[in-house]
Amino acid sequence: MIGLLASLFEGAAVGGMEPRVAVYRVALFIASLLFLVGLRMLTNPETARRGMQMAVVGMVLGVVGTLVHKDIVNYYWIIGGLVVGTVIGIPMGLLIPMTKMPERIALSHAGGGLAVALVGIAEYYGGHVHGRFAMGAISFEVLMGAITFTGSLMAFGKLAEILPGKPMTFGGQNAANFLLLAGALAGMVVLVLHPGLSAVFYALVGVSLLLGVLLVLPIGGADMPVVICLLNSYAGLAASASGLALDNNVLIICGALDGGSGLILAMIMSKAMNRSFANVLFGAFGSDAAAAAGGAGGKTGSVREGTPEDAAELLKIAQNVIIVPGYGMAVAQAQHATRDLASAVQAAGANVKYAIHPVAGRMPGHMNVLLAEANVPYDQLYELDAINEEFERTDVAIVVGANDVVNPAAKTSPGSPIFGMPILNVDKAKAVIVLKRSMKPGFAGIDNDLFILPQTMMVFGDAKATLGKITAAMKGGGH
Amino acid sequence: MTIDHILAGLYVFSLAAFLGYQIISKVPQLLHTPLMAFTNAISGISVVASILIAGRHSEHLLIPILGAIAVASATINVVGGFVITDRMLKMFKKKEAAK
Numbered sequence: 001m002i003g004l005l006a007s008l009f010e011g012a013a014v015g016g017m018e019p020r021v022a023v024y025r026v027a028l029f030i031a032s033l034l035f036l037v038g039l040r041m042l043t044n045p046e047t048a049r050r051g052m053q054m055a056v057v058g059m060v061l062g063v064v065g066t067l068v069h070k071d072i073v074n075y076y077w078i079i080g081g082l083v084v085g086t087v088i089g090i091p092m093g094l095l096i097p098m099t100k101m102p103e104r105i106a107l108s109h110a111g112g113g114l115a116v117a118l119v120g121i122a123e124y125y126g127g128h129v130h131g132r133f134a135m136g137a138i139s140f141e142v143l144m145g146a147i148t149f150t151g152s153l154m155a156f157g158k159l160a161e162i163l164p165g166k167p168m169t170f171g172g173q174n175a176a177n178f179l180l181l182a183g184a185l186a187g188m189v190v191l192v193l194h195p196g197l198s199a200v201f202y203a204l205v206g207v208s209l210l211l212g213v214l215l216v217l218p219i220g221g222a223d224m225p226v227v228i229c230l231l232n233s234y235a236g237l238a239a240s241a242s243g244l245a246l247d248n249n250v251l252i253i254c255g256a257l258d259g260g261s262g263l264i265l266a267m268i269m270s271k272a273m274n275r276s277f278a279n280v281l282f283g284a285f286g287s288d289a290a291a292a293a294g295g296a297g298g299k300t301g302s303v304r305e306g307t308p309e310d311a312a313e314l315l316k317i318a319q320n321v322i323i324v325p326g327y328g329m330a331v332a333q334a335q336h337a338t339r340d341l342a343s344a345v346q347a348a349g350a351n352v353k354y355a356i357h358p359v360a361g362r363m364p365g366h367m368n369v370l371l372a373e374a375n376v377p378y379d380q381l382y383e384l385d386a387i388n389e390e391f392e393r394t395d396v397a398i399v400v401g402a403n404d405v406v407n408p409a410a411k412t413s414p415g416s417p418i419f420g421m422p423i424l425n426v427d428k429a430k431a432v433i434v435l436k437r438s439m440k441p442g443f444a445g446i447d448n449d450l451f452i453l454p455q456t457m458m459v460f461g462d463a464k465a466t467l468g469k470i471t472a473a474m475k476g477g478g479h
Numbered sequence: 480m481t482i483d484h485i486l487a488g489l490y491v492f493s494l495a496a497f498l499g500y501q502i503i504s505k506v507p508q509l510l511h512t513p514l515m516a517f518t519n520a521i522s523g524i525s526v527v528a529s530i531l532i533a534g535r536h537s538e539h540l541l542i543p544i545l546g547a548i549a550v551a552s553a554t555i556n557v558v559g560g561f562v563i564t565d566r567m568l569k570m571f572k573k574k575e576a577a578k
Contacts, residue, residue, distance in 0.1 A: 028527065035521045036498065042517055043505040049568045055521050056561050066527040072534035077547040081533055085526075085554020092555065093562025098570075101512060101563075108519045108560060111552040115525050118549040122532045126542045131480040232515060239522050244488045247480070250524055252488060253495040258522035260499035261506075261514055268508075358508060365511030372570040379573055383508050 020070045027065020028250040034058030035254060045378060062250060098373040099330050102362040106156040106228055112235040112258075113148025116141055116242050117205070124201055129245065135195040137245035139188040142201075143208045144238035150212030152231050158221060159362060165221030173218055180211050219280065222327070222404070224362045225269045226280045233262025265364045272358035272384070274410075274421040303439065306457035308466055311398075311433045312473035314457070318350045318395035318431075322387065324424055325367045326360045328401015328436070328463055335374040337467035338400055342376070344474040350395075354380055355387045355424050357405035388425050397429035399450075401436070401463050407448045432456040435463045513567045520560025526553035 034054045041051025067078070096104045120142040123129055129138050157163035187204040190197060219227050236259025243251025270280055315321065323342060329335060342352045354376065356367045368381055391397060399406055406426040409416040426432055427450055434456060451458055459466050506514050526549075533546030 031524065035524075036502075038521075039499070039517070040502050042510060042514060043502065043507070045507075045510060045568075045571045045573070048510060048513065048571070049565065052517060052561065052564050052568060055517065059521070059524065059557055059561070062524055062527050063530070066530045067534075069531060069534075071531060071536075073536045074534050074543065077533040077543040078530050078550060081529065081547040081550025082554050085551040086558050088551070089555040089558030089560075090562060093559040093566070096563065098567075101567075104559075104563065105512075105515055105519065108516075108556050111556050112519060112522055112525070115523075115529055115549040115553040115556070118545045118552070119525060119528045119532060122542050122545040122549070125545075126532075126537060126539065133485050134480050228515075232519065236518070236522055239525050240492055242525060242528060244485075244492065246528055247484055247488065248528060249488070249491050251528060252491045254518075254522045254524045256492050256495035257499040257503070258518040260496050261503045261518045264500065264503050265511060265515065356508065363512060364515065365508060365513070368509045369512045369567055369570070372567070372572070375570075375572070377573055378509050378571050381509060 018070050020068050024065045024069045027061050028248070031058035031062035031065070032250045032253045034061070035250075035257065039257060098369055099333050099335075101369060102224065102228065102366065103156055103159045105363055106152050106159055106231070109228070109231045109235050110149050110152035110156065113145045113152060113231075113238060115145075116235065116238040117145030117149055117208075119242055120145060120238075120245070121205065123245070124198075129195060132192050132195070134245045136188065136192045137241045139191050139201070139204060141238045141241035141245060142205055143184055143188065144234045144241065146205055146208030147212040147215065148231050148234045148238060150209045151216040151227075151234075152212075154213055154216035155224060155227055155231060158216075158219075159224060163217075167220045168217045173214070177211065177214050180207055180214065183207055184211065221362070222359075223273075223280050225359055225364055225366075226266050226273070226277070228363050229262045229266035229269055230277070231262070233259045233266060236260070236262055269359055269364060272422060274418070303451055303458050304454075304456065306433070306459055308459060308469035309473045310457060311459055311470045314396050314431055314433065315345050315350070315398075315470070315474060316348050318345070320390075320394045320396075321345050321350045321352045322391065322394050322397045322426075322429070323352065323354045324360075324397060324399045324402050324406060324426055325354065325356070325371065326400065326402025326405060327362060327366075328403070330361055330366060330370055330401070332401060332463035334400060334464040334467055335370040335376075337464045337471070339371070339374040339376050341398075341467050341471045341474070342380075344471045348474060352380065353382055353387060353390070355382055355384070355391075355397075357384055357402070357424055360402055360405055384422060384424060391425040391428040394429040396431045396433060397426045399426060399432065399434045399436075400467070403436075403448055406450055409447075409449055412449070426450060427453055430455060434458050435466050436460060437462065509571070513564050516560050516564040516567065520557050520564060523553045523557035523560060526550055526557060529553055 035058050038051040038055035041047040120138045124138055129135050158165050184204055184207045187200050190200050236255045240252050240255030243255055346352050360367045404418055406424050408427045410418045410421040410423045432455055529546050529549035533543050533550050
């Protein structure tokens with residue numbers, strides 16, 4: 001294909017362009033089209049895999065097309081980078097467990113940010129940046145790339161529980177962040193006016209790296225879906241800026257797609273939490289102050305505790321059952337146990353559906369991936385709007401490690417920090433079984449009125465073990 | 480860089496952003512995690528810019544080194560991203576698998 005293209009463009013050299021440069025450009029053009037078509041096919045689970053394969057072809061074409069570029073005189077560093085990247089990338093892709101997907105996504109954003117920031121730094125250092133527009137674009141690229149790099153490392157640290165998941169705050173933090181951001185923007189302006197001031201450029205790199213750390217540290221674990229999406233979007237914008245500076249359209253396009261998807265997902269996530277970006281980024285939600293304020297709204301009441309056998313009795317006579325998974329299911333790695341219980345309930349004659357809240361888990365679609373891993377067919381998975389009406393007609397709702405997304409306080413207590421957040425109407429079900437490790441409140445640090453409703457039965461313990469016991473009781477003791 | 484170049488770049492960005500918005504809004508919640516892995520993998524196309532930096536003639540040794548690190552980081556994303564997207568997409572099944 002490349003050879004054919006080369007011969008096609010043989011004559012183009014007369015027009016001022018080297019044939020090998022033409023091959024490079026055409027290869028990248030075709031790659032862009034393949035990426036777009038691939039993304040379009042990703043909108044449907046039936047065609048998604050083929051869409052991905054088209055993107056792989058596009059990627060190979062882009063890389064091969066670039067390798068023949070006439071400017072390349074030394075292949076050692078390139079091959080070294082490609083080999084190292086492949087040797088690390090393949091096992092990472094193959095071995096990482098599905099429950100660790102948020103960590104892996106955060107790490108990959110860090111890698112993407114680093115790559116783009118390094119491209120910007122190398123271009124500047126090598127004196128390849130010409131003109132004010134290119135300088136502005138390179139500055140923006142380095143700013144976004146560096147923020148994405150360190151910010152994603154912090155997000156990874158929090159998700160992997162290397163860093164505390166709780167918001168880490170200090171006095172004057174927001175003021176410090178705004179000052180740093182203002183400094184970085186001022187630095188960009190100075191660089192556009194005086195591109196030769198290399199000290200300003202490297203200071204910009206340093207400030208951006210610091211900003212990434214400081215912006216993510218105060219954000220708590222349950223807000224990670226929004227943060228991951230925003231970092232995704234930053235990585236994309238950095239790539240687009242890089243494309244603008246280097247006059248490389250495929251970079252602009254992929255950056256725009258990446259940036260756009262991150263932004264859309266972040267919007268969906270924050271809408272599902274009824275919060276603005278500003279609130280997520282600077283609110284330090286879930287800090288002690290917010291928890292104290294929210295706790296006041298909670299009613300008091302007694303909790304009805306049940307055994308796995310009690311839960312099984314309820315499920316044996318149920319007709320319609322909805323399972324509501326949450327982050328607790330991921331933590332307990334209970335997706336297979338959940339599916340086993342669902343099969344047992346189905347075998348007993350009930351209809352089982354899963355209700356997936358958009359912010360259940362630590363990244364968009366987290367629960368869907370885990371349940372898919374456990375072989376749950378995706379036509380049993382329902383989004384919030386599609387299933388919320390059905391809780392009224394549901395005999396038993398089983399809550400597996402979800403908390404804030406099923407808290408009725410979001411509808412009833414205006415004082416609650418989660419008031420206004422769309423929730424799954426589990427409280428409307430005739431009976432509710434809540435699997436939970438303890439009475440410890442969820443991420444928002446507020447009590448959950450669902451747990452003290454008369455129709456609610458709490459079954460305490462590790463979700464995986466409890467699910468196993470309920471399943472065993474369903475299959476065992478005959479009535 | 481001429482104003483034509485700049486405008487052409489901005490045209491491409493605007494159209495891609497618009498098209499991307501239209502397409503991505505249609506991706507169901509079911510596929511949001513694969514979507515993130517996928518867009519992450521394709522934005523690894525920045526590897527082409529890294530390759531040019533790592534491979535072109537340069538006076539300073541630092542530049543190809545930076546380029547090689549960038550090639551490696553981007554390649555991890557591309558290769559790992561595609562492998563993991565494929566692993567996830569393979570798992571999504573419509574009908575219950577026969578036991």
